[in-house]
Amino acid sequence: MSESTVRIEEIKPPSSDVGMIGWVRHHLFNGVFNSIATIVIFGFLIKIIPDFIQWAFIDSVWFTSGKECHAAQGACWSVITQNIRFNIFGYYPFEEQWRPLVAMIILISMLVYSRDWNRWNKMLGYAWALSLFIMGVLMKGGLFGLVPVESTKWSGLPLTLLLSFFGILMSYPLGVVLALGRQSRMPVIKAFSVVYIEIIRGVPLITLLFMSSVMFPLFLPEGVTIDKVLRAQVAIILFTAAYIAEVVRGGLQAMDKGQYEAAESLGLNYFQMMRLIILPQALKIVIPPTVGILISAFKDTSLVVIIALYDILNTTKSILTDPEWTGFSTEAYIFIAMIYYICCFSMSQYSRRIEKQLEYKHTPTQGP
Amino acid sequence: MASDQHNYSKTYFWNDQKTRAILYQIITAIAVAWLGYYLISNVQQNMERQSIASGFGFLQKEAAFEIGESLIEYSAADTYGRALLVGVFNTLKVAFVGMILTTILGTIIGVFTLSSNWLISKLGRMYVEVFQNIPVLLQLFFFYALFYETFPAPRQALNPITGVYITNRGIDFPVPAPHPAWSAMLWAFAAALVITWLVNRWSVKRQERSGQQFPMFWTGLAILVGLPAIVWALFGAPLAMDVPELKGFNFQGGRNISPEFSALLIGLVLYTASFIAQIVRAGIQSISHGQTEAAMSIGLKPGQVLKLIIFPQALRVIVPPLTSQLLNLTKNSSLAVAIGYPDFVQVAGTTINQTGQAVEGVALMMLVYLTFSLLTSAFMNWYNKKIKIVER
Structure with missing residues (x-):
């Protein structure tokens, strides 16, 4: 032993x-x-x-x-701490800056609450509608005794979040519709979808933003103007939708033909088939590439710098043009890079969580 | 019986699937056509009212603006058409160099992330994670600021290698002084390429016929290096260099790479390489380990396993997403406008500002990038077909 x-x-x-x-x-x-x-x-x-x-x-x-x-010898982090309010809120009236702050807190807490798929029910939908309304009122003002603030004054982080949130929210359904259009048996609808998707994917976002800023005013009848933020927003939505469409098409093509046949044999019409059988499965398998596109869309909102909108990158740049603070780009850009990094990282974590919850679990059959 | 069947199949036309499909399409077509008509008529009215000229006549007019750097001869007295051409060449320059560098860097980092060395793979992953999650525009600003803020003025130039100077005016480096030998060497190199290709064809044929192997790599290298070297020696081995020298406030001689171009290139390459690294990693991981084992078991050496078995297979997985990343690089090069590199979008933007012809300007931008995209994907499709698996 x-x-x-x-x-x-x-x-x-x-x-x-x-x-x-x-x-x-x-x-x-x-x-x-x-x-x-x-x-x-x-x-x-x-x-x-x-x-x-x-x-x-x-x-x-x-x-x-x-x-x-x-x-000083080392890094000058003061460039951030001394200018933090302008950096985050930009040209939003100084005394009213609590409003975008509250709006951002509402947005982030709603997003955090919605991270759990089990909480997605009707009540959450109403809560979202209500909080979007509150955020709108807070940003724009003019109701409940709030001072109205022109959308040209919206800038900094709230603008970045606004452009990316609505960009993602609106481009996703549009992208799904375009993907369905491209898979459609109707030649005219298919042709329109293909042409749209291929043109948009072939050109850089900058050209669309240019279009929105210099060309779009020409499209409108005399006297009608649409504000600049909205035009940039539309450009971002139209751009992202084409990319989403291609990803979703991948999901639709990956579906087994039997699924379509089974749905049709149940007597479902086209919309029922798509809504109940095909899309829930197809969209689920393309979550990872979709999130990749959405993260890109978030990063791409920084391009509005080029059409002179003051998102968080542009407020940083304008701080750096102040003679007092020139020469500290490295520090300021590192700070902004960290903000972008944190947002992108949380987006990918968020999606991973939802993907995990949506995973199809075989319910164990009860043994005898 | 027949009438029964007729009654049975009788439905209202709006319940018939085929009729409905045609109806939907007609409605869509009309809606799109109407929207197009509405927008175009608005544009015409607006342009008339603001008395903006239409059409592409402006291309022949004098541009009257300078462009910082150009591959072809250009002055402010030239036409808008030529200015735009300068822009196209500048875009092609940064896209072409960027594509090559980013493919190399991305592949290296992709292999790094799979390294058995913990430190290398962690650093590789960190690189991917950081550079992927920061907007490329921010990276461009960062590197551009690095040039004009952190790097010294020409008088205190950084001098990493003899003859190479890094300043806030860009990178200055020496080039060989003009001599007829250089163009002769270029021709010799071209001839060497043809010869190598012929020898390679012969060696492959011989191996297929007799199984004898031929040291193609070393032979090819000898021809490619040797032939130009012989020509160089025949011309009397010129060694004179055109070295940048500090004269007054700036360097004279040699070649200069502008800070705008450098920052744009560095930013685009580092950003895109992080995506390519992931693609390469996924490609290599997609080849099952059985392939390596099988290759080893038929007696191939590790280098041969990689070259003959793993790489050709991984390439098939890698090429399609790689294409779209290289296209992204080309499209992202349009961000040059933000740091003042005169690429096509910047020149076109200046043209729009001066002429007011936004519609034509934006249409030209889209056309040029669509052409780039179509050409790149046509080439990549051709390449993809070439390496595609040949089934029985």
């Missing part, structure tokens, strides 16, 4: 193969090439990281004026 225990101890792996050392040997120094690469990378990191920490934290200044910043 005691002999066997001894034997078990004897066949333990060598200490260089397990634990910390084993891990290092297997993951960092397995082979000549990998060992050299590890050493080179370590050397590089040791050279870079202390310098970066020195610049970003030790020598940095956080709450000073621009003048002291120019004197």
